[in-house]
Amino acid sequence: MLLFRRKKDLIAHLAALKNTSTSVGLVPTMGALHEGHLAIVKKAISETKVVVVTIFVNPTQFDNQDDLNKYPDTLDSDLEALKTISEELIVFAPAVTELYSNNISSKEYDFDGLDTTMEGKFRSNHFLGVATVVEKLFSIVKPNKAYFGEKDFQQLLIIKKLIEITNMPIEIIGCPIVREPHGLAMSSRNERLPKDLRVKASFIYETLLAAKEIFGMKSATSVMNWVKNKFDKQPEFDLEYINITDQDTLNPVKRKQKNTKYRAFIAVYVNGVRLIDNIALN
Numbered sequence: 001m002l003l004f005r006r007k008k009d010l011i012a013h014l015a016a017l018k019n020t021s022t023s024v025g026l027v028p029t030m031g032a033l034h035e036g037h038l039a040i041v042k043k044a045i046s047e048t049k050v051v052v053v054t055i056f057v058n059p060t061q062f063d064n065q066d067d068l069n070k071y072p073d074t075l076d077s078d079l080e081a082l083k084t085i086s087e088e089l090i091v092f093a094p095a096v097t098e099l100y101s102n103n104i105s106s107k108e109y110d111f112d113g114l115d116t117t118m119e120g121k122f123r124s125n126h127f128l129g130v131a132t133v134v135e136k137l138f139s140i141v142k143p144n145k146a147y148f149g150e151k152d153f154q155q156l157l158i159i160k161k162l163i164e165i166t167n168m169p170i171e172i173i174g175c176p177i178v179r180e181p182h183g184l185a186m187s188s189r190n191e192r193l194p195k196d197l198r199v200k201a202s203f204i205y206e207t208l209l210a211a212k213e214i215f216g217m218k219s220a221t222s223v224m225n226w227v228k229n230k231f232d233k234q235p236e237f238d239l240e241y242i243n244i245t246d247q248d249t250l251n252p253v254k255r256k257q258k259n260t261k262y263r264a265f266i267a268v269y270v271n272g273v274r275l276i277d278n279i280a281l282n
Contacts, residue, residue, distance in 0.1 A: 001083055003091045007099070007140045010092050014050070014141065023048040026143035028134060031055040031093075032072040032188035033081050036149060036178035041085055043175055044147045052141050053082060055093040060106045061129030072188065092141070099136050106132040111161050117250055118243055118265050119154050119276070127158045134159055138168055145171045149178075151185050153263065153278045154250065177277075179205065185277045192273045201270050203234060208279040211264055215281045220244040220253035220262070231268070238269040247280065 004010040014024065025048030027041050033055075044051045055078055062068040075093055082089050096104065106128035114120075115127035138146065148156045153174075160172050178186045180198075183205035190198055207230050214223050224242050231239035244253050247261040256262070262281040267274060 001079070001087050001089050001091060003079065003093060005092075005094055005098070007092075007094060010052075010090070011140060013090070014052075017050055022050060023145070024141065024143045025051045026137065026141045026146040027051065027053045028137055028146070028148070029053060029055055029078075030057045030071065030188070031078050032074050032191070033078045034178075034186045034188065034190075036151065036186035038081060038085060039178050040147045040149055040175045041082065041089070043173070044145070045086055045089075047173075048143075048145055050090065051086070051088075052090045052092055052143065054137055054141075055091060056099065056133065056137075058129060058133040059096060059104055060100075060132055061123075061126050063124045063126060070192070072191070092137075099133065107135070109162065109165060111158055111165075114154070114157050114161055114250055117154075117245075117252075118241060118267070122240060122267065127155070130155055131158060131162050135162060135166060138166075138170060143170055145173055147173045147175055150174050151177045151187065151277065154265070157248075157250065185275070187275065189273050189275060193271060197236065197271050200236065201268075201275060203237065204266060204268055204275060204277050205279075207231070208264055208266060208277060212279055212281050215244070215262070215264075220256065223264075227264075227266070236270065240267040240269060240274070242266050244281065 025044035027044050029037050057071050109131050120127050156174050182199050182202040184201045211223050227242045231237050243265045247263040265278045267276045
């Protein structure tokens with residue numbers, strides 16, 4: 001497995017590997033890898049010949065400096081985890097200055113409102129930071145396919161919109177959510193939860209599953225009110241939002257329409273740790 005720290009070295013290596021039949025897959029991560037990340041890497045390996053995994057904690061997507069400071073730095077263990085999958089992987093783990101030089105700031109994009117709701121509403125300029133770093137990584141690696149987890153479903157739509165804006169010839173692949181045995185969506189943040197609360201946090205997914213059942217019989221507003229009521233009765237959980245939207249536009253549901261896919265999105269604080277999840281409703 002090869003580890004690159006400088007973009008010019010990675011670019012030179014990829015240029016030497018590429019020919020007309022070589023497909024390149026990119027898996028962007030912020031490290032602290034878990035089984036969810038590894039499942040995405042495995043999918044990339046199954047579909048492309050050369051796979052680049054990036055490990056970079058991107059400062060421009062954090063609106064909370066304390067959250068950035070607490071983000072784990074686990075490069076050594078991340079590399080060991082990746083080696084268990086394949087020794088042929090290429091890892092790019094640059095310093096902040098390598099990608100941003102002395103200008104640590106986000107570009108401006110017009111995402112047609114995809115970035116102003118839910119995560120965008122509660123995390124100022126978050127998606128501008130995400131798009132900025134992803135565009136930088138796309139420009140360096142020039143992949144044929146790039147892989148993103150559906151746990152961050154809103155982010156997945158933003159990246160697809162980024163491709164539309166930039167006209168980069170990259171196929172964006174969404175990968176299913178990987179869950180812990182008790183149902184909690186896998187996340188690097190889960191490690192910050194005490195073991196007992198980590199198990200109790202399965203309540204989030206259990207509630208989404210129940211909401212999916214109710215959605216077949218009730219209006220979106222009724223389902224969201226039901227979810228809010230459930231969390232009001234759980235003092236260890238602080239519900240930030242529950243939204244039911246059109247899956248493709250993220251527009252809130254006013255009246256259910258035939259041939260339209262809907263999805264429920266949720267954000268919850270558990271012991272000060274912010275967890276997100278989502279589920280397809282039909």
